[in-house]
Amino acid sequence: MPSFEPVRAITRGLTVLRLVSEQSPITATDLARAAKLPQPTVVRILETLIEAGYVYRRSDGVTFGVTARTKVLSSGYDATSRLVQLAEPLIETLRAEIGWPSNLATLEDDAMVIVYTNRNAKGLSIPGRLGARIPLLATGVGIMQLAGLPPDALQDQLERLRQSKELWDASPELWEGLDERLATARQNGYAFAHERYLDAVYQSQIWAVAVPIIVDGRTVAALSSLVLRGAGPRQRLLDSILPALRRTSATIGSQLAAET
Numbered sequence: 001m002p003s004f005e006p007v008r009a010i011t012r013g014l015t016v017l018r019l020v021s022e023q024s025p026i027t028a029t030d031l032a033r034a035a036k037l038p039q040p041t042v043v044r045i046l047e048t049l050i051e052a053g054y055v056y057r058r059s060d061g062v063t064f065g066v067t068a069r070t071k072v073l074s075s076g077y078d079a080t081s082r083l084v085q086l087a088e089p090l091i092e093t094l095r096a097e098i099g100w101p102s103n104l105a106t107l108e109d110d111a112m113v114i115v116y117t118n119r120n121a122k123g124l125s126i127p128g129r130l131g132a133r134i135p136l137l138a139t140g141v142g143i144m145q146l147a148g149l150p151p152d153a154l155q156d157q158l159e160r161l162r163q164s165k166e167l168w169d170a171s172p173e174l175w176e177g178l179d180e181r182l183a184t185a186r187q188n189g190y191a192f193a194h195e196r197y198l199d200a201v202y203q204s205q206i207w208a209v210a211v212p213i214i215v216d217g218r219t220v221a222a223l224s225s226l227v228l229r230g231a232g233p234r235q236r237l238l239d240s241i242l243p244a245l246r247r248t249s250a251t252i253g254s255q256l257a258a259e260t
Helices: 009-022 029-035 040-054 067-075 079-098 140-147 152-164 177-187 197-201 234-258
Strands: 056-059 061-067 102-108 111-117 206-215 219-229
Touching: 009 029, 009 040, 009 102, 029 040, 029 067, 040 056, 056 234, 079 102, 079 111, 079 219, 102 140, 111 140, 140 152, 140 177, 140 206, 140 219, 197 206, 206 234, 219 234
Parallel strands: none
Antiparallel strands: 056 061, 102 111, 102 219, 206 219
16 A cells, blocks of 8 residues: 555546547547546646647547657657657548548557557547557558568568467468468559458458558558448449558658658
8 A cells, every 4th residue: 555645636647648548539528438537627637738748639629639748658759659640630631531531550569550540530430449459461551561571571570470379360361372462462552451350350341451651662651441341332442542542651651751
Protein backbone atom coordinates (compact mmCIF):
# COMPACT_ATOMS: atom_id res chain seq x y z
CA MET A 1 0.00 0.00 0.00
CA PRO A 2 1.27 3.53 -0.74
CA SER A 3 2.21 5.70 2.23
CA PHE A 4 0.31 8.64 0.76
CA GLU A 5 -2.99 9.36 -0.92
CA PRO A 6 -2.78 9.25 -4.73
CA VAL A 7 -3.14 12.60 -6.48
CA ARG A 8 -6.52 12.16 -8.17
CA ALA A 9 -5.96 14.91 -10.71
CA ILE A 10 -2.88 13.13 -12.04
CA THR A 11 -4.50 9.70 -12.18
CA ARG A 12 -7.53 11.16 -13.94
CA GLY A 13 -5.32 12.98 -16.42
CA LEU A 14 -3.34 9.84 -17.18
CA THR A 15 -6.57 7.88 -17.63
CA VAL A 16 -7.87 10.39 -20.16
CA LEU A 17 -4.53 10.50 -21.99
CA ARG A 18 -4.45 6.69 -22.20
CA LEU A 19 -8.00 6.55 -23.55
CA VAL A 20 -7.27 9.18 -26.18
CA SER A 21 -4.19 7.21 -27.22
CA GLU A 22 -6.06 3.89 -27.39
CA GLN A 23 -9.36 5.04 -28.91
CA SER A 24 -8.52 8.08 -31.04
CA PRO A 25 -10.41 9.63 -32.70
CA ILE A 26 -12.68 10.05 -29.68
CA THR A 27 -15.09 12.74 -28.47
CA ALA A 28 -15.19 14.30 -25.02
CA THR A 29 -18.56 12.63 -24.44
CA ASP A 30 -17.17 9.18 -25.22
CA LEU A 31 -14.11 9.90 -23.09
CA ALA A 32 -16.28 10.85 -20.13
CA ARG A 33 -18.24 7.64 -20.51
CA ALA A 34 -15.12 5.47 -20.82
CA ALA A 35 -13.29 7.18 -17.96
CA LYS A 36 -16.43 7.30 -15.77
CA LEU A 37 -15.82 10.98 -15.11
CA PRO A 38 -18.07 14.04 -15.40
CA GLN A 39 -17.82 15.57 -18.86
CA PRO A 40 -16.81 19.04 -17.54
CA THR A 41 -13.89 17.35 -15.75
CA VAL A 42 -12.85 15.57 -18.95
CA VAL A 43 -13.05 18.83 -20.91
CA ARG A 44 -10.75 20.56 -18.40
CA ILE A 45 -8.30 17.65 -18.58
CA LEU A 46 -8.33 17.75 -22.38
CA GLU A 47 -7.69 21.49 -22.40
CA THR A 48 -4.77 20.96 -20.01
CA LEU A 49 -3.32 18.17 -22.17
CA ILE A 50 -3.72 20.32 -25.28
CA GLU A 51 -1.95 23.22 -23.56
CA ALA A 52 0.84 20.82 -22.51
CA GLY A 53 1.19 19.56 -26.08
CA TYR A 54 0.14 15.95 -25.58
CA VAL A 55 -3.32 16.05 -27.17
CA TYR A 56 -4.74 17.92 -30.14
CA ARG A 57 -8.23 18.66 -31.37
CA ARG A 58 -8.71 17.04 -34.78
CA SER A 59 -9.88 18.86 -37.89
CA ASP A 60 -13.54 17.87 -37.34
CA GLY A 61 -13.57 20.03 -34.20
CA VAL A 62 -15.14 17.42 -31.93
CA THR A 63 -12.69 14.53 -31.64
CA PHE A 64 -9.22 14.32 -30.12
CA GLY A 65 -5.94 12.53 -30.78
CA VAL A 66 -2.49 12.33 -29.22
CA THR A 67 0.52 14.19 -30.55
CA ALA A 68 4.02 12.90 -31.15
CA ARG A 69 4.99 14.41 -27.81
CA THR A 70 3.36 11.46 -26.03
CA LYS A 71 6.24 9.32 -27.30
CA VAL A 72 8.53 11.22 -24.94
CA LEU A 73 6.68 9.56 -22.07
CA SER A 74 8.03 6.17 -23.12
CA SER A 75 10.68 5.82 -25.77
CA GLY A 76 11.03 9.31 -27.16
CA TYR A 77 9.99 10.79 -30.46
CA ASP A 78 10.35 8.45 -33.43
CA ALA A 79 9.67 8.30 -37.15
CA THR A 80 6.28 6.65 -36.68
CA SER A 81 5.04 9.66 -34.72
CA ARG A 82 5.95 12.02 -37.52
CA LEU A 83 4.53 9.64 -40.09
CA VAL A 84 1.16 9.72 -38.34
CA GLN A 85 1.21 13.50 -37.96
CA LEU A 86 1.85 13.97 -41.67
CA ALA A 87 -0.49 11.22 -42.79
CA GLU A 88 -3.57 12.00 -40.67
CA PRO A 89 -4.93 14.98 -42.65
CA LEU A 90 -4.08 13.30 -45.95
CA ILE A 91 -5.89 10.10 -44.97
CA GLU A 92 -8.90 12.13 -43.86
CA THR A 93 -8.92 13.86 -47.24
CA LEU A 94 -8.68 10.45 -48.90
CA ARG A 95 -11.73 9.28 -46.93
CA ALA A 96 -13.71 12.30 -48.11
CA GLU A 97 -12.64 11.65 -51.71
CA ILE A 98 -13.28 7.91 -52.00
CA GLY A 99 -15.90 7.42 -49.30
CA TRP A 100 -14.14 4.49 -47.60
CA PRO A 101 -11.96 4.19 -44.47
CA SER A 102 -8.25 3.46 -44.42
CA ASN A 103 -5.57 1.92 -42.19
CA LEU A 104 -1.97 3.11 -41.96
CA ALA A 105 0.35 0.35 -40.75
CA THR A 106 4.06 -0.06 -40.04
CA LEU A 107 6.27 -3.10 -39.52
CA GLU A 108 7.01 -4.03 -35.91
CA ASP A 109 8.97 -7.24 -35.41
CA ASP A 110 6.88 -10.00 -37.01
CA ALA A 111 3.61 -8.12 -37.62
CA MET A 112 2.13 -4.93 -39.00
CA VAL A 113 0.78 -2.45 -36.45
CA ILE A 114 -2.10 -0.08 -37.21
CA VAL A 115 -0.71 3.35 -36.32
CA TYR A 116 -3.65 5.34 -37.71
CA THR A 117 -7.18 4.41 -38.77
CA ASN A 118 -10.41 6.20 -39.59
CA ARG A 119 -12.40 3.00 -40.03
CA ASN A 120 -14.92 4.02 -37.35
CA ALA A 121 -15.51 7.46 -38.78
CA LYS A 122 -18.63 8.77 -40.50
CA GLY A 123 -20.95 5.94 -39.71
CA LEU A 124 -19.03 2.95 -41.09
CA SER A 125 -17.90 0.76 -38.21
CA ILE A 126 -15.57 -2.11 -39.12
CA PRO A 127 -13.99 -4.08 -36.27
CA GLY A 128 -10.44 -3.02 -35.49
CA ARG A 129 -8.48 -0.64 -33.32
CA LEU A 130 -5.51 1.63 -33.24
CA GLY A 131 -2.41 -0.28 -32.20
CA ALA A 132 -3.72 -3.66 -33.34
CA ARG A 133 -1.13 -6.12 -34.60
CA ILE A 134 -2.16 -7.69 -37.90
CA PRO A 135 -0.40 -10.50 -39.78
CA LEU A 136 2.15 -9.96 -42.52
CA LEU A 137 1.18 -12.86 -44.76
CA ALA A 138 -2.59 -12.39 -44.61
CA THR A 139 -3.01 -8.65 -45.12
CA GLY A 140 -2.42 -6.36 -48.06
CA VAL A 141 -0.31 -4.00 -45.95
CA GLY A 142 1.81 -6.94 -44.84
CA ILE A 143 2.37 -8.20 -48.37
CA MET A 144 3.34 -4.71 -49.56
CA GLN A 145 5.79 -4.36 -46.66
CA LEU A 146 7.37 -7.74 -47.42
CA ALA A 147 7.47 -6.99 -51.14
CA GLY A 148 9.43 -3.81 -50.44
CA LEU A 149 12.14 -5.41 -48.31
CA PRO A 150 15.64 -5.96 -49.75
CA PRO A 151 16.29 -9.66 -50.51
CA ASP A 152 18.38 -10.37 -47.40
CA ALA A 153 15.95 -8.58 -45.10
CA LEU A 154 13.04 -10.41 -46.71
CA GLN A 155 14.64 -13.79 -46.12
CA ASP A 156 15.37 -12.90 -42.49
CA GLN A 157 11.77 -11.78 -41.99
CA LEU A 158 10.35 -14.92 -43.59
CA GLU A 159 12.59 -17.11 -41.46
CA ARG A 160 11.22 -15.49 -38.31
CA LEU A 161 7.68 -16.05 -39.57
CA ARG A 162 8.43 -19.71 -40.26
CA GLN A 163 9.34 -20.14 -36.60
CA SER A 164 6.15 -18.46 -35.40
CA LYS A 165 3.25 -20.48 -34.06
CA GLU A 166 0.68 -17.74 -34.65
CA LEU A 167 -2.26 -18.91 -36.75
CA TRP A 168 -1.79 -16.46 -39.60
CA ASP A 169 2.00 -16.95 -39.68
CA ALA A 170 1.91 -20.75 -39.68
CA SER A 171 -0.96 -21.38 -42.11
CA PRO A 172 0.28 -23.45 -45.10
CA GLU A 173 -2.37 -21.79 -47.26
CA LEU A 174 -0.70 -18.41 -46.80
CA TRP A 175 2.77 -19.74 -47.59
CA GLU A 176 1.57 -21.47 -50.75
CA GLY A 177 2.29 -19.22 -53.72
CA LEU A 178 3.86 -16.52 -51.52
CA ASP A 179 6.69 -15.79 -53.96
CA GLU A 180 4.14 -15.22 -56.71
CA ARG A 181 2.03 -12.97 -54.48
CA LEU A 182 5.08 -10.86 -53.63
CA ALA A 183 6.13 -10.65 -57.28
CA THR A 184 2.62 -9.60 -58.30
CA ALA A 185 2.56 -6.97 -55.56
CA ARG A 186 5.87 -5.53 -56.76
CA GLN A 187 4.68 -5.49 -60.36
CA ASN A 188 1.24 -3.99 -59.69
CA GLY A 189 2.20 -1.73 -56.81
CA TYR A 190 -0.75 -2.90 -54.72
CA ALA A 191 -1.96 -6.02 -52.91
CA PHE A 192 -5.18 -7.45 -51.53
CA ALA A 193 -5.76 -9.01 -48.13
CA HIS A 194 -6.09 -12.80 -48.29
CA GLU A 195 -9.67 -14.01 -48.69
CA ARG A 196 -9.36 -16.54 -45.87
CA TYR A 197 -8.30 -13.81 -43.47
CA LEU A 198 -11.17 -11.56 -44.53
CA ASP A 199 -13.61 -14.43 -44.11
CA ALA A 200 -12.36 -15.24 -40.61
CA VAL A 201 -11.93 -11.72 -39.24
CA TYR A 202 -14.63 -9.76 -41.06
CA GLN A 203 -17.08 -12.53 -41.96
CA SER A 204 -16.57 -11.72 -45.65
CA GLN A 205 -18.09 -8.26 -45.21
CA ILE A 206 -15.19 -6.36 -46.77
CA TRP A 207 -12.26 -6.49 -49.13
CA ALA A 208 -9.10 -4.42 -48.71
CA VAL A 209 -6.40 -3.09 -51.03
CA ALA A 210 -3.02 -1.72 -49.91
CA VAL A 211 -0.19 0.34 -51.40
CA PRO A 212 3.29 1.05 -50.02
CA ILE A 213 4.59 4.31 -48.61
CA ILE A 214 8.09 4.71 -49.95
CA VAL A 215 10.83 7.07 -48.76
CA ASP A 216 14.12 7.15 -50.65
CA GLY A 217 13.41 3.77 -52.23
CA ARG A 218 12.53 2.10 -48.91
CA THR A 219 9.05 0.93 -47.89
CA VAL A 220 8.44 2.52 -44.48
CA ALA A 221 4.71 1.79 -44.13
CA ALA A 222 1.65 0.71 -46.07
CA LEU A 223 -1.77 2.28 -46.53
CA SER A 224 -4.93 0.29 -47.17
CA SER A 225 -8.54 1.11 -47.94
CA LEU A 226 -11.40 -1.12 -46.78
CA VAL A 227 -14.54 -1.53 -48.89
CA LEU A 228 -17.85 -3.27 -48.22
CA ARG A 229 -18.33 -6.22 -50.54
CA GLY A 230 -21.91 -5.24 -51.31
CA ALA A 231 -20.92 -1.79 -52.59
CA GLY A 232 -20.46 -2.95 -56.18
CA PRO A 233 -18.11 -4.80 -58.54
CA ARG A 234 -14.58 -4.91 -57.13
CA GLN A 235 -12.83 -3.88 -60.35
CA ARG A 236 -15.04 -0.83 -60.82
CA LEU A 237 -14.46 0.26 -57.23
CA LEU A 238 -10.74 -0.48 -57.48
CA ASP A 239 -10.49 1.70 -60.58
CA SER A 240 -11.97 4.61 -58.64
CA ILE A 241 -10.14 4.04 -55.34
CA LEU A 242 -6.63 3.04 -56.39
CA PRO A 243 -5.51 6.32 -58.05
CA ALA A 244 -6.45 8.33 -54.95
CA LEU A 245 -4.89 5.75 -52.63
CA ARG A 246 -1.65 5.83 -54.60
CA ARG A 247 -1.63 9.61 -54.73
CA THR A 248 -2.08 9.81 -50.97
CA SER A 249 0.70 7.33 -50.25
CA ALA A 250 3.03 9.14 -52.64
CA THR A 251 2.32 12.47 -50.94
CA ILE A 252 2.98 11.02 -47.50
CA GLY A 253 6.24 9.53 -48.75
CA SER A 254 7.39 12.75 -50.39
CA GLN A 255 6.62 14.81 -47.28
CA LEU A 256 8.58 12.39 -45.12
CA ALA A 257 11.47 12.42 -47.58
CA ALA A 258 11.56 16.21 -47.52
CA GLU A 259 12.29 16.11 -43.79
CA THR A 260 15.15 13.59 -43.98
